[in-house]
Amino acid sequence: MFLAHYGQGTPESPIIPIGKPILSPLNVDEFVPPEVDEIYVDDKLTLHVINKLHKDRTRAAQQEAVPLAEELPVAEKLYSEALEHAHEFMNDVRKGKDVNYHDAEPVVDGFIESVFRNESAAVTLFKLRRFDEYSYTHCINVGVLSIILGKFLGLDKDTLRLLGLSGLFHDVGKARIPEDILNKPASLTPREMEIIKTHPLESFKIISATDGPAKDILRGAVEHHERFDGTGYPRGLSGKDIGIFGRIISIVDVYDALTSKRCYKAAMPTSKALSLMYQWRDSTFAPNSIEHFIKCIGVYPVGSFVRLSTGEYAVVTDNNSSNASRPMVKILFDASLRRKASVEVDLLKDPSGLEIKECLNPAGYPVDLARLLLV
Numbered sequence: 001m002f003l004a005h006y007g008q009g010t011p012e013s014p015i016i017p018i019g020k021p022i023l024s025p026l027n028v029d030e031f032v033p034p035e036v037d038e039i040y041v042d043d044k045l046t047l048h049v050i051n052k053l054h055k056d057r058t059r060a061a062q063q064e065a066v067p068l069a070e071e072l073p074v075a076e077k078l079y080s081e082a083l084e085h086a087h088e089f090m091n092d093v094r095k096g097k098d099v100n101y102h103d104a105e106p107v108v109d110g111f112i113e114s115v116f117r118n119e120s121a122a123v124t125l126f127k128l129r130r131f132d133e134y135s136y137t138h139c140i141n142v143g144v145l146s147i148i149l150g151k152f153l154g155l156d157k158d159t160l161r162l163l164g165l166s167g168l169f170h171d172v173g174k175a176r177i178p179e180d181i182l183n184k185p186a187s188l189t190p191r192e193m194e195i196i197k198t199h200p201l202e203s204f205k206i207i208s209a210t211d212g213p214a215k216d217i218l219r220g221a222v223e224h225h226e227r228f229d230g231t232g233y234p235r236g237l238s239g240k241d242i243g244i245f246g247r248i249i250s251i252v253d254v255y256d257a258l259t260s261k262r263c264y265k266a267a268m269p270t271s272k273a274l275s276l277m278y279q280w281r282d283s284t285f286a287p288n289s290i291e292h293f294i295k296c297i298g299v300y301p302v303g304s305f306v307r308l309s310t311g312e313y314a315v316v317t318d319n320n321s322s323n324a325s326r327p328m329v330k331i332l333f334d335a336s337l338r339r340k341a342s343v344e345v346d347l348l349k350d351p352s353g354l355e356i357k358e359c360l361n362p363a364g365y366p367v368d369l370a371r372l373l374l375v
């Protein structure tokens, strides 16, 4: 490998010798100080892996060739199965029974395969959900979004399975918290807050009931409220002491919490949630991690309901990787919210300068986007 650019540091005050070949993993430790989070490698110079990379990318592209309309019903069925499963394990914990996370492996594997066929289908479900059962949908959303972000970061399928399970069970400890505290529509007292803060450790204990629990799953669950700057809980870990599962799950956990409707707050539009989370980069979240997440799901994730500069209403159908604010959209309604013949527009190529004015919460409109997306 040849180092091309710094993730941190500048060419004026180099930490790493740019352009110098790294011939073995041992050299990485030699050249890259432990405080450096990210380096850029010049793939063009890395001759012996180009073919492999090319093959992997071609294979990935082929695997994503399933159209959204075809994958959406499959992902929807998986979501219902997962929802049933979440009800089961949360209720088991409430009754004092043990849970075995291996039971959830088929559903997590199903999501991994779905995400590799067409990840927009799973992302779309978050936007279209009409469920009003946050405690259950949140487990699934965090599990699936973790898989999507983990895939974007290059994790292999075996690691994604552990990550998906860790995401699915990260909040299982909340089943041991009294519901009147969990759903309190007012601010919590310091005592109630202390009780809430026990849930990551409770999740850890519950997952530990499975024979030979995977360490990564446990660590992701117990670290999902730790923060990069050390302000999180339960242990106040900071920086690199927080494992990659904890870092990934913390991002998707906050994202799902902000964009979900709760008994004490409305759902926040995705673009607003992402811009808020972007302000917390380098404090709540590790450097570059929010940037990665935004690149991964787009500023307007597939399935977002938007109002265009013409006043018309549309749904986002695909992302343009070169410009996250100009995705592909399907126009469904005129400015008076009357249904019109669907027209698909690539906002990156549209000559009239059509653009997104606002990201809306579909729950506030009398539209069934799930059905219209398939038309």
Ligand SMILES: [Fe+2]
Binding pocket: 170, 171, 199, 224, 225, 253
């Ligand atoms: Fe949590």
